[in-house]
Amino acid sequence: MxxxxxxxxxxxxxxxxxxxxxxxxxxxxxxxxxxxxxxxxxxxxxxxxxxxxxxxxxxxxxxxxxxxxxxxxxxxxxxxxxxxxxxxxxxxxxxxxxxxxxxxxxxxxxxxxxxxxxxxxxxxxxxxxxxxxxxxxxxxxxxxxxxxxxxxxxxAPFKISDLTFLKGEGKHFDALPERYVLLIPGCSPNHPYKRWPIENFQELVCRLADRGIHSVVIGTDIEAEEVNAIAGASPMAVNMLNKTSLLDVPQLAMRAIACVGNDTGPSHMASLSGCFAIALYDNRTKQGALRGANSVNLISPDLITKITVDQVWETLLPKLDEGLQEA
Incomplete structure (x- = not known):
């Protein structure tokens, strides 16, 4: 009471x-x-x-x-x-x-x-x-x-992330070509062994150009040397150095035919946005491989330099042909 x-x-x-x-x-x-x-x-x-x-x-x-x-x-x-x-x-x-x-x-x-x-x-x-x-x-x-x-x-089950909800300002998206492959040549400056050679990216850009496909190369100041050199390899390569934010990456990837990148955060973001993503790794890769449903991890048995342009091209080619048929 x-x-x-x-x-x-x-x-x-x-x-x-x-x-x-x-x-x-x-x-x-x-x-x-x-x-x-x-x-x-x-x-x-x-x-x-x-x-x-x-x-x-x-x-x-x-x-x-x-x-x-x-x-x-x-x-x-x-x-x-x-x-x-x-x-x-x-x-x-x-x-x-x-x-x-x-x-x-x-x-x-x-x-x-x-x-x-x-x-x-x-x-x-x-x-x-x-x-x-x-x-x-x-x-x-x-x-x-x-x-x-x-x-x-x-x-608890590992939950695959879905980053399609992320949106940046997209300031330079209007200048993007209709069909392109997104290239991510950088990575942490503390891990240079994770970087696929510049000349390999350059050859890939030229092969894409021969098929009438643009390349969009992204990065920040710490990748300036790589981005400028790769984008300069062909008139069909678009230099997006310092023109994108992290929040732009998923939308860039969703517009792309495919993505090729090193072991770096933006590559993971592209993969988890549903893009067909190819990641390049040396033999020290453990838990860092891409986990998106459409991802392919090319892991070298030795140094990352042992991954050839032919290997990447053969992996990429079916997707390019698929995109061409859809177009």
Missing amino acids: LFPGRLTVTPLMDMEKEKILIIKHGALGDFVLSVGTMCHIREMHPEASLSLMTMSPFVAMARQMNMFDEYIIDNRPSAWNLPYMFKVLAKIARGKFSHIYDLQASSRTRYRYYPLLRWMMPRSFVWVNYRKGVEYKIEKKCPVGIGAQHRNGIH
Whole structure:
């Protein structure tokens, strides 16, 4: 029986909306491969408030997913920058998250962020350590002195990302030829071994031109040498150096007959936009191969230079003929 004038108070935790945090920094290729998994997490928590901790270059892409309520920026400075790290962790602790999905699963997140958050978080939480897109390992915070509880073997299917929703400004799209092959000759400057030789791309451009097909070559300043040299190999090559953003790549790929690129984020984006994409790898490739339904991964048994233009051309040719018949 309620006494007159006394309020019935519902505990605050019952009123609060569940709050979920996803951690995914990068690199670009890894981030785009995680988009499908992020959508899967949303399906698992349909009513929750979802936050993303990522690097600043990926926020614009994440906003187009229309899925996140908040962003925590972590640009991963030096491990010795302790004030920055604690500032980031304090934002997480204030977030009062019930679940934290660590899609990065790096030494930074596993061995620094997680142990510190176990002490900083004001309430119990579930930490999901996601590895290789298959296995979840859950560690739940317990009262001090009891230690973590572990539950292993919780599986979730790897979700292929669909990036067709991404749209950039497309400032130079009107100048694009009707039929073209998209070429992505760059990659991280820290991994020059991932770059197929410039002269091979140049020969590919000339072969395409002989069949009346344009090439569209994209890249930024760090690939300027490659882009300029390849686009200069034929009048039918279009130089798009610094004329596209990351958000433009899916739409560029969807318009293309096919795409040929190195092991780099834009190649993954093209592949996950439904484009017929050929990726070129040396023998150090492990988990980085393209995963789009129409993708072909050419992996050298040795250096990437061992992949010949003939191999790429033979893989590409059926798609060119198919496009010609459709035209």
